[in-house]
Amino acid sequence: EWTTRSVIEEQVELIREQIGDGSAICGLSGGVDSAVAAALVQRAIGERLTCVYVNHGLMRKNESEEIEKAFGASTGGAKLVMVDAEERFLTALAGITDPEEKRKTIGREFIRVFEQAQEDILREQGVVAGTGDDAHAEAKAFLVQGTLYPDVVESGGGDGTSNIKSHHNVGGLPDDLQFELVEPLRALFKDEVRAVGTELGLPDEIVHRQPFPGPGLGIRIIGEVTKERLDVLREADAIVRAELTAAGLDRSIWQCPVVLLADVRSVGVQGDHRTYGHPVVLRPVTSEDAMTADWAKVPYDVLSRISNRITNEVREINRVTLDITSKPPGTIEWE
Ligand code: XMP
Numbered sequence: 001e002w003t004t005r006s007v008i009e010e011q012v013e014l015i016r017e018q019i020g021d022g023s024a025i026c027g028l029s030g031g032v033d034s035a036v037a038a039a040l041v042q043r044a045i046g047e048r049l050t051c052v053y054v055n056h057g058l059m060r061k062n063e064s065e066e067i068e069k070a071f072g073a074s075t076g077g078a079k080l081v082m083v084d085a086e087e088r089f090l091t092a093l094a095g096i097t098d099p100e101e102k103r104k105t106i107g108r109e110f111i112r113v114f115e116q117a118q119e120d121i122l123r124e125q126g127v128v129a130g131t132g133d134d135a136h137a138e139a140k141a142f143l144v145q146g147t148l149y150p151d152v153v154e155s156g157g158g159d160g161t162s163n164i165k166s167h168h169n170v171g172g173l174p175d176d177l178q179f180e181l182v183e184p185l186r187a188l189f190k191d192e193v194r195a196v197g198t199e200l201g202l203p204d205e206i207v208h209r210q211p212f213p214g215p216g217l218g219i220r221i222i223g224e225v226t227k228e229r230l231d232v233l234r235e236a237d238a239i240v241r242a243e244l245t246a247a248g249l250d251r252s253i254w255q256c257p258v259v260l261l262a263d264v265r266s267v268g269v270q271g272d273h274r275t276y277g278h279p280v281v282l283r284p285v286t287s288e289d290a291m292t293a294d295w296a297k298v299p300y301d302v303l304s305r306i307s308n309r310i311t312n313e314v315r316e317i318n319r320v321t322l323d324i325t326s327k328p329p330g331t332i333e334w335e
Helices: 004-019 032-048 063-074 086-093 099-124 132-138 149-154 190-199 227-246 300-313
Strands: 024-028 049-055 079-084 142-144 180-182 258-261 266-270 273-282 317-322
Touching: 004 032, 004 180, 004 190, 024 032, 024 099, 032 049, 032 142, 032 190, 049 063, 049 099, 063 079, 079 099, 086 099, 227 258, 227 273, 227 300, 266 317, 273 300, 300 317
Parallel strands: 024 049, 024 142, 049 079, 142 180, 273 317
Antiparallel strands: 258 273, 266 273
């Protein structure tokens, strides 16, 4: 029989068996999945867990700061290392427009950063890194990820399903991965993960946080990802989030990606001036588990405020559009 308590007990036991007296690092994204995964592992191996938060430069406005603040409460005081890798990710993404290539590039860079973090931790702990085969035997490295069942299915890891998109932490992993993965949520859906999080005592602001994809705004810019484009999208996205929150819609909407059509321009007029700017797409959806979704019927007055504010406050954007496609046939994210 499935109860949150039995899931917790079972997973803690399995994690202990898997990691033994080793240590692990956990990639923390600020979302509920990685926070719950970290909390479970923390329960299983305590101090031997180090959480690593990677700022890849693809986060939303002020998000890294907020995550650093909220973190203490979220994992029962596990160690946290913050890594600033903005330049590394933006360099790796330069020139890439294909969605799967973006996802795989981001997945690979995450792993490279985790490898570096793991090395730093071992050096700090004074574990002498040997050479050749010895080094690996000594330093068996475990990486905790908050992978959910739907991530596995959509990445083509489920039985007989084809690849829809490579989630950064599943199909987007590099072939030469040295880590042994610890994925205690791999059989769960989001609502179950939230229940486990609540049972583990995580705060509501984390448990009920709307999903945000690991590849971040990188898969919400249609076209090449650049710092300038990210800054534009960050401004528009911040307005959308603020207005949806002010309207009290955070719990009824599953999430609302804001997508920048960076290679598209259209003619507009502002004051007496012609503009030639970019459109953004609002993608508010309702969903139970992200496997299917419907477009959310956001009230017209809220949409209207969002549209006015974005076109007034973000110079580069002169058109706001609404995506009214369900999933299927659309997916939630555009890439
Ligand atoms: P799609 O676009 O497949 O998205 O309908 C389903 C849910 O998954 C999130 N998503 C991701 N989350 N890494 C993540 O951590 C990823 O690579 C990724 N791709 C999509 C998306 O935001 C939605 O909630």
